[in-house]
Amino acid sequence: MDIIIAGDGxxxxxLARSLSKVKHNITVVDPHSELLNMLQADSDLLxxxxxxxxxxxxxxxxxxxxDLLIAVLHEESINLMTCILGKRLGARRCIAxxxxxxxxxxxxxxxxxxxxxxxxxxxxxxxxxxxTNLITRNTATEIFDFSNGLLCVxxxxxxxxxxILGKTMAEVAILHPDMEARVICIIRKGRTIIxxxxxxxxxxxxxxxxxxxxxxxxxxxxxxxxxxxxxxxxILGGGRIGRRAALNLQNDINLKIIEKSRERCFELxxxxxxxxxxxxxxNDISLLMDEGIREMDAFxxxxxxxxxxxxxxxxxxxxxxxxxxxxxxxxxxxxxxQEIGIDTIINxxxxxxxxxxxxxxxxxxxxSKWLSGIDAEVVEVLVKDGAPIxxxxxxxxxxxxxVSIGGVIRNNVAYIAKGNFQIQPxxxxxxxxxxxxxxxxxxxxx
Numbered sequence: 001m002d003i004i005i006a007g008d009g010x011x012x013x014x015l016a017r018s019l020s021k022v023k024h025n026i027t028v029v030d031p032h033s034e035l036l037n038m039l040q041a042d043s044d045l046l047x048x049x050x051x052x053x054x055x056x057x058x059x060x061x062x063x064x065x066x067d068l069l070i071a072v073l074h075e076e077s078i079n080l081m082t083c084i085l086g087k088r089l090g091a092r093r094c095i096a097x098x099x100x101x102x103x104x105x106x107x108x109x110x111x112x113x114x115x116x117x118x119x120x121x122x123x124x125x126x127x128x129x130x131x132t133n134l135i136t137r138n139t140a141t142e143i144f145d146f147s148n149g150l151l152c153v154x155x156x157x158x159x160x161x162x163x164i165l166g167k168t169m170a171e172v173a174i175l176h177p178d179m180e181a182r183v184i185c186i187i188r189k190g191r192t193i194i195x196x197x198x199x200x201x202x203x204x205x206x207x208x209x210x211x212x213x214x215x216x217x218x219x220x221x222x223x224x225x226x227x228x229x230x231x232x233x234x235i236l237g238g239g240r241i242g243r244r245a246a247l248n249l250q251n252d253i254n255l256k257i258i259e260k261s262r263e264r265c266f267e268l269x270x271x272x273x274x275x276x277x278x279x280x281x282x283n284d285i286s287l288l289m290d291e292g293i294r295e296m297d298a299f300x301x302x303x304x305x306x307x308x309x310x311x312x313x314x315x316x317x318x319x320x321x322x323x324x325x326x327x328x329x330x331x332x333x334x335x336x337x338q339e340i341g342i343d344t345i346i347n348x349x350x351x352x353x354x355x356x357x358x359x360x361x362x363x364x365x366x367x368s369k370w371l372s373g374i375d376a377e378v379v380e381v382l383v384k385d386g387a388p389i390x391x392x393x394x395x396x397x398x399x400x401x402x403v404s405i406g407g408v409i410r411n412n413v414a415y416i417a418k419g420n421f422q423i424q425p426x427x428x429x430x431x432x433x434x435x436x437x438x439x440x441x442x443x444x445x446x
Contacts, residue, residue: 001360004029004061004091006052006071006082010329011097011123014349015072017043018370019360021435027061052082055089064090070356072097080117087116095119095356099240121355123348127302128244130351131325134344135230135249135298144369146380146430150414151210151407153369153378153430154181154219157343158205161224170197172222179218180416181211184404184432185376192376192434194404208371210378210406210430212414228322230297234258236282236312237303238268241327241346245300250274253298256291258282282312289319298323302346306330313342364445366428376434378406381445385425389444395419402434403441 003019005012006029013028016039020026026045030036033049040047050057052071063069069091071079076098083094096117102108103120112120133143144153158165164172169183186193187206193199201207211219220227230253235242238259246257246268256276259265265279280287282303293299299316301309306329313324325344354370357377367380383389389397394405394417405417409428415421423429433441 001025001067002062002065003027003068003070003360004058004063004066004086006030006069006073006079008032008073009035011072011349011352012070013039015070015353015356016045018353018435019357020045022360022438024360029057029061053078053085055085058082058086058089066091067093068359069094071095072352072356076100076103080112080115083117084115087118093118093359095121095359097121097123097352099124101125101240101244119359121352123352123355124240125244126351126355127241127327127346127348128248130346131241131245131300131302132248134325135233135253135300135323144378146367146378146407147409147412147414147428149213150409150412151212151430152216153184153208153371153406154211154216155206155208155371156219156223156225158201158203158207158223160203162201162203163222163224164201165203166200168198168200169195172201173197176218176222179222180215180414181209181219182406182416182418184208184210184378184406192402194402194432208378208432210416210432212407212416228297230323232292232296233298233300234288234291234293234296234316236299236301236309237327238264238277239302239304241302242300243268243271245302246272246275258287258291282308285315288312288315293321294319296321298325300325302327306333310342314340317342365442376402376432377438378430378432379438379441380409380428380430381442383423383425383427383429383445387423387425387445389423389429390425393420393422397444399444400433400437400440402437404432406430406432 001024028047029052036047069086071082079096083096185208232254235257238257258278268277299321301312309326313326358368364382370377407430408415
């Protein structure tokens with residue numbers, strides 16, 4: 001696929017690097033030539049320094065033969081104009097990053113579609129939705145549903161309370177034969193492992209499973225996780241993510257927002273009638289103590305400073321807060337943030353890339369989720385007639401390196417993918433893959 005990415009920073013660059021690993025032809029348009037030089041130094045990408053609203057720049061980038069134009073600059077007006085011009089010049093599909101929530105109602109989306117903008121993405125809105133989901137399902141570090149909840153990806157960290165520590169996957173399967181779940185990968189000290197029966201579960205492992213909802217309680221029990229009710233929470237940062245998360249949560253829990261901008265506090269008061277708004281600095285430990293951080297069940301740090309978010313979450317954890325969520329914009333900080341005890345990491349770059357990536361995949365990919373902290377994704381793929389993956393049982397398939405099949409949905413019924421299971425045409429398969437193996441995996445379904 002020929003893809004043009006218009007960006008002015010890390011979101012566009014992260015997306016370009018990730019999509020280039022899947023062997024797409026990527027051209028990056030960015031106004032900052034020094035940033036493009038850095039990008040070219042560690043990747044095989046075509047780059048053009050220029051303004052994406054320039055007709056000449058778009059033509060130079062090959063807009064007339066472009067399969068997908070992605071505009072993810074910080075200015076939403078530039079993104080919208082880029083897509084409108086790009087569509088007129090021949091781009092087949094156009095995606096624009098926006099910040100205004102009002103653009104996302106159906107009437108406005110249809111209006112933009114008429115102008116040539118096929119899809120609108122608001123990373124802040126998706127981040128707020130993930131926060132809401134994580135607060136509601138509080139024992140998970142990361143969770144994502146497939147096929148309307150028939151299967152889900154569930155990620156948890158194993159601490160000293162986990163019953164399965166020191167046991168192999170085969171031993172756990174024998175002891176709990178009725179548990180309908182499959183481990184698709186383990187992150188251990190920053191290394192991604194596709195596990196087999198002889199692999200042991202170790203303390204501090206991040207374990208990703210494909211599971212049926214009926215087995216989640218058993219998974220939590222084996223992982224030493226206990227449900228707890230979140231009644232009180234603090235959100236640090238009243239920007240777009242904090243505001244949207246508060247709107248989602250304020251009717252269900254007692255909520256406080258701490259925001260350092262006095263002007264923004266007045267705006268929040270107008271929108272959040274059931275949330276206490278506090279004008280203050282999240283770096284002020286005495287303020288957090290005065291606002292009762294020790295009595296909080298959850299602490300959500302979504303300021304514009306990654307360092308503030310990490311440090312404040314660590315302080316909240318030290319004070320006994322059960323659930324901490326940090327917005328970490330620097331991708332290189334994600335591993336260390338998870339290792340030092342922050343429960344959940346939210347990253348807008350990964351959220352944006354995860355949403356956009358589905359438009360670059362084969363037509364039979366029905367859903368996808370890029371995972372936080374590792375360069376990998378979980379995809380749901382519809383199996384076509386005559387696909388190679390239907391020819392043998394799963395245990396006999398020659399799967400690419402870095403690929404694991406977790407579950408299958410057949411006739412609206414979910415199955416965990418065991419070795420003797422044979423996939424059939426019309427099934428939906430949920431699989432884990434690293435980017436380098438994504439194309440090889442797709443060939444098994446076509």
